[in-house]
Amino acid sequence: MQGPELPRSDAQHAMKPPEVITAPARLRERIAAERRGGQRIGLVPTMGALHAGHLSLVDAARQDCGVVITSIFVNPTQFAPGEDFDQYPRNLDADLGLLGPAGCTLVFAPSVETMYPAGCETTIDVGGVARSLEGESRPTHFAGVATVVMKLFQLAPADAAYFGRKDYQQTLVIDRMVRDLNVPIELVICPIVREPDGLAMSSRNAYLSPEERCRALALHASLRLAEQMCSRGERDAAAIRTAMLALLAESDITPEYIAIVRDGTLEPIDPVDGPAAIAVAARVGKTRLIDNLVVR
Structure with a gap:
């Protein structure tokens, strides 16, 4: 059996900025075309406001995959009332400026209406792994995380998805969901990236x-x-x-x-x-x- 095509070179990745896609149909079309060309697909889900921690995930995906998709979507369902959804930093142009040199191929930047059409009610409850620690202070948080990640896995059917270790419990939640629902995707958990003085990188540090x-x-x-x-x-x-x-x-x-x-x-x-x-x-x-x- 022929193996997947090797990842493209760094020079090829850096030649042009990533294509920005907002429509699910276009995203699936592009992924299908890349698969026909034998490419391995990597997905990096983010909420934007990118920093070196996010870029380390893009780099890990680029090392493994010929095509790297970064999603940028501030997901409202993982914010409780009174949390910082409205204040969460958003700067797509700045994010794109970082992703091009990092080797990202495609950026999926959907609207809230695209991800949650009128009448959308289905959510995912992963059980006990979501109920302690973060789940105690943010009881609706992981249902929102699991639901949006599953949507992204459906909209961008990748071979592997890349997440940061900083969100330790989140990685356990997503792993449980993938195993319980037989999602055909490899989860790659990458190390925490820190500032020189040790502070874990986070968009909220701003x-x-x-x-x-x-x-x-x-x-x-x-x-x-x-x-x-x-x-x-x-x-x-x-x-x-x-x-x-x-x-x-x-x-x-x-x-x-x-x-x-x-x-x-x-x-x-x-x-x-x-x-x-x-x-x-x-x-x-x-x-x-x-x-x-x-x-x-």
Whole structure:
């Protein structure tokens, strides 16, 4: 059996900006044409306001695939009333300026009306993996995420989809949905990309004042503290959590949660006797940030 065509060269990717598509029929037409040419298709779902973290996903897709599709859609159904849907940064021209040199082939930028036509009522509930941690403070969030991601998988039927590790629980939700619904797509989870001082890259970092930006470093510092404690032999999850809370308090941050779970699950791990994911969510000023780190 002949294997998929090798990805196009970097030079070929950089020769022209990505084609912007807003109509699902046109997107399917383009994907079908690329498949007939033997191309492997990679999909990078985003809400725009792109930064180096997003571009690392595009780069990973470009290494694996001959065609890279980036979706740009601020999904209203994953925002609860009173959250920042209206304020969420939107700048398609700036995003396109980053995606061309990054090697993106197509950009799918649909309207809300395209994604959610009048009368659209179907949603996806992935069960228990969506109900703790993020699900406790944002109970409708993951239904919105799962639904829009499934729509994107249907509209842009790719061979592989690329997501960032920063949204740890989201990667578990999407993996559960893909497995439970037999979606024929490979999920590729890529490492967190950080600023030089350790802050995890996020579109919401733009909301932070200079003072808040400085205080936000405590999230990563608390995770590094947990890592150091584990490397010194600490296995008591409560002791690790207490030390993290104390460090966060020094920056006047009270987390919404600190979770110490078996890596790849949301199962609490205590004692910490195997690979663990340590996740934290907190508000710095009015901005809600999340971060996580794996302790092996």
